[in-house]
Amino acid sequence: MDNESVKRFAIKLAKAESESEVLTILKDYGYLHDKSCWQPFGGNENNFSVIGAQQSSADAALVEKLINSVDAVLIRKSYEKNINPESPKAPKSMREAMDMFFSVPQGKLLNISKTDRTSLSQNIQLYASGKKKKPNYFIVDSGEGQTPNRLPDTILSISKNNKLRIPFVQGKFNMGGTGVLQFCGDQNFQVIISKRCPSIPEKYNRINGEQDDSSSYWGVTIVRRGAPEVGAKSSSYQYLAPNNKILSFEADNLPILPNNRPFEWGTFIKLYEYKLSGLRTIATFDLYYRLSVLLPSVALPIRIIETRDYKGHTLETTLTGLNVRLEEDRNNNLEEGFPYQSHIVVQNKKINYSLYVFKEGKGSNYRINEGVIFVINGQTHGSISKSIYKRKAVGLGYISDSVLAVLDCSDLDLRSREDLFMNNRDSLRNVELKKQIEKTLEEDFKNNKLLKELNEKRREDAIKNKIGNSKPMSDVLNKLIHQSDSLKRLLLSGTSIESDEDIRKRNKGPHRNKSNYRGKQFPTFFDLKNGVTGKGQYIKEVPKNRRARILFKTDVENNYFGRELNPGRIKLTLNGVKVPNYSITLLDGIAALYITLPSNCRVGQTYNYQVEVTDIVQKNPFVEQFQVLVSQPVKMRTPTKKKKSVLEPPNVYDVEEGEWERHGMNENSVLRIMEASEGKYDFYVNVKNKSLLSEIENSEKDKSELVKAQFKFGMSLIGLSIIQAHYKEEREDDEEGKEPVDITKQVDDTTKQIAPVFIPMLKSLSTLQLEEENIV
Incomplete structure (x- = not known):
């Protein structure tokens, strides 16, 4: 094809809004069935094993494309400043690159204005187009861009070391960008159009030391998933390259962007009929929210533009990440x-x-x-x-x-x-x-x-106006359990039912009044809360199988150790050697340091610790010394050995339809459990469950309350049984290093599954006659 024909081909592909349009274009140009025009992606026919093993979700795969664009823009800025991205002069991190190339203090978007963030977002744009149910997404960046000759070794390659030695970019493995392919419609089409940024110095446009004669050309190709060839074990991804060369053409710009902005250089990538399950509404809403989580502190802002037929909505927005969004919305959210x-x-x-x-x-x-x-x-x-x-x-x-x-x-x-x-x-x-x-x-x-x-506080809000009803329900459940030796033995051995006020007092005492504490930006003291400051005379006795908790008093703000700007630094040493595992919390002038004791510690052994706290304004660090004396290990709670069970009869509360949202319920939900304190649970029973209401409607009028009670207490017994089993499994899983079970979900799922048959089953069993002639 001549120059204009290739250009028209590229424009048609870029403007196509469905897979069927793309198929027609490829067929019209004679490429669809001509196998000689297609090359294996990454130069490897067995590429499906690598490409198919990328991101497990479409949203995470899309993020990789956006990250590649961020990398491309930063690399372009490095070249424009005549800095080889792999040289010692290059920034050592992405944050440093943002500061150096875009004057973003500390590389944090929070440190620049909203207007500046919007301006920066013009470097990367994410468009949504096509049909609402089968959307296309295309990413346009003003990055370094690739020449037709470079494309096979960059965007169309797998596992090459293109960015491995560039410290300020995210992409390292040269394969994350392929994750989108399996989510692109049925044909897995992805169009790529790219042109090298003309302001990049010529010395950075060489390939293997020789001048790249395609530097001023656009390159265009399309990726597809080819069916398995005869004898092949899997599909293979291919890209269009007739005569083993990427199609190229010359043009000052391309009219392929919806807002009529000329596309002069950079990279354009379009994903057809992209399968973003659950995120197919307007792109500035659900997709924007999701990308904010997946890119919580994205280096460069991204402009999201919706071009589909949505009315009465904001059709453009700037993605700046979760941290910026939360900072701007903090008072409301x-x-x-x-x-x-x-x-x-x-x-x-x-x-x-x-x-x-x-x-x-x-x-x-x-x-x-x-x-x-x-x-x-x-x-x-x-x-x-x-x-x-x-x-x-x-x-x-x-x-x-x-x-x-x-x-x-x-x-x-x-x-x-x-x-x-x-x-x-x-x-x-x-x-x-x-x-x-x-x-x-x-x-x-x-x-x-x-x-x-x-x-x-959330618990008190949830049970407000319910406490009076909870006590008799808990008494009934307690009585039911104690009427059966088997239930009592299986579910609990203790019998006490604490009031909600008792639980609150036992747990942590009265609520802390709203604090008027206003800490200083930098501390003027950081002292041991107990013992003689700086004298090393404070000795903390700690059981061998517990962490040490050491308290300090200070006058600094709560975020001192974790803030991004000029944070405090803490150095913890044991006999002069850095301690490998610890954490620290700081609230209203009290810092709690949690220390994991050495794995080989012995009872009676004493350890000498030293804490140094410093920051940019302290000439000398605050230094405190203390000792930890290892004492006998405390016995962990073991329900099978305790006289009084870890489990106690739960508080049982009714949930009406108007309370579903608060408790994460719907018409099919049955039981939601919450741990009120150790061994004490709050049970929330959905008395407007669909199956329960159906049974009440079909029962005799004078039996409706009985049906409701059977449902509530029967489901509560099932919930208790699951919790009891969970206690044993949790100990075993912890010993084996397994992931903890989400018991709340387990109870929720199990009771949902049982609900439709629970009352009918009780009715049927109550009429069962064990007559010798037909059963026994």
């Missing part, structure tokens, strides 16, 4: 005192984290099921579900839908990153580092006073 920032140290690795607690009902606007997300250079690399807050080790079930912890793992060394994160960057490896991080976080969350108090 976050509880007072949040975000709370701190850090943990695991295996001598410091990890900063931010805790966000959303106001009730607001959490679903910011995440789906994530409770803890692990972030590197602004991109989420893995997560732990929000069920972590319901675990017995944490005990924050009432706020589990509202808490989100964001761990910044950007400073982890390369080896630790490789060990912790899968190469597809959307899941975690179940390695020892991950287990220790998770365990340390559990203890931090459990001991965080702000979280504990908010959890208790």
Whole structure:
């Protein structure tokens, strides 16, 4: 084809809005069935094994494309400043690159104005087009761009070391961008159009030391999934390259952008009929929210533009990540005192984290099921579900839908990153580092006073006006259990039922009054709360199987150790050697340091610790010394050995239809459990369950209350049985290093499945006659 023909071909592909249009274009140009025009992606016919093993979800795969665009823009800026991205002069991190190339202080978008963020977003744009139910997405960036000759070794390659030695980019493995292919319609079509940025110095346009004669040309190709050839075991991804050359043409610009803005250089990638399950509404709403979680602190802002037929909505918005969004919305969406920032140290690795607690009902606007997300250079690399807050080790079930912890793992060394994160960057490896991080976080969350108090407040709000009804229901359940020796033996051995006020007092005493504490930006003192300051005379006795908890008093603000700007630094040593595992919380002038004792510690042994706290304004660090005396290990709670069971009869509350949203219920929900204190649960029974209402409607009028009671207490017994089994399984799983079970979900799922047959089953069994002639 001549220059104009190739140009028209590129424009037609870019403007096509369905797979069927693309098929027609390829057929009209004679490429569809001509196998000689297609080359194996990455130069490997067996590429499906690599490409098919990328991201497990369409949203995470799309993020990889956006990250590649961020990388391309930063590399282009490096070239324009005449800095070889692989040279010692290049920025050492993505944040440093943003500061150097775009004058963003500390590389944080929070540090520039909204107007500046919008202006920066013109570098990367994400468009939604096509049909509402079968949308297309195309990404346009003003990055370095690729020449036709470079495309096979860059965007169309797999596992090459294109960016391996560039320290300020995210992409390293040269395969993440292929994850989108399996989500592109039935044919897996992806169109790529690219042109090298003309302002890049000529010396950076060489290939193997020789001048690239395609530097001023556009390159166009399309990727598809080819059916397995005869004798092949799997499909193979291919790209269009007649005569083994990428189609190329010359043009000053291309008219392929919806807003009539001329596309002069950079890269255009279009994904046809992209399968973003659950995110097919207007792109500036659900997709924007989801990308904010997956790119919580994205380096460069991204402009999202909706071109489909939506009326009365904002059709453009700027994606700046979750942290910017939450900061701007904090008064409307976050509880007072949040975000709370701190850090943990695991295996001598410091990890900063931010805790966000959303106001009730607001959490679903910011995440789906994530409770803890692990972030590197602004991109989420893995997560732990929000069920972590319901675990017995944490005990924050009432706020589990509202808490989100964001761990910044950007400073982890390369080896630790490789060990912790899968190469597809959307899941975690179940390695020892991950287990220790998770365990340390559990203890931090459990001991965080702000979280504990908010959890208790949510509980009190949930049971308000219900306490009077709970006591007789709990008494009935207690009586039912004690009427059967088998039930009593299986479900509990203790019999006491504490009042809600008793539980609150036993747990943590009265609520802390709203604090007027206003800490200083930098501390003027940091002293041991007990003992003689600086004299090393404070001795803390700690059981061998527990962590040491050392308290300090200070006058600094709560986020001192975790804030991004000029944070405090803490150094903890044992006999002069850095302690590998610890965490610290700081609230209203009291810092709690949690220390994991040495694995080989012995009862009676004394350890000498030293804490140094410093920051940019302290000439000399604050130094405190203390001793830890190892005492006999305390016995862990073991239900099979205790005279009084860990489990006690639960508080049972009715849930009406108007309360479904608060409790995460619907017409099919039956039982939602929440741990009120250790061994004491609140049971919320949906008395407007669809199956229950149907049975009440079909029963005799004078039997409706009986049916309702059978349902409530029967389901409560099933819930107790599941919890009892969970206690045993949890001990076994902990010993074997297994992931903790989400018991709340287990109870929810089980009772939902049983509900339709529960009352009919009781009725049938009650009429059963064990007559000798037909049964016995």
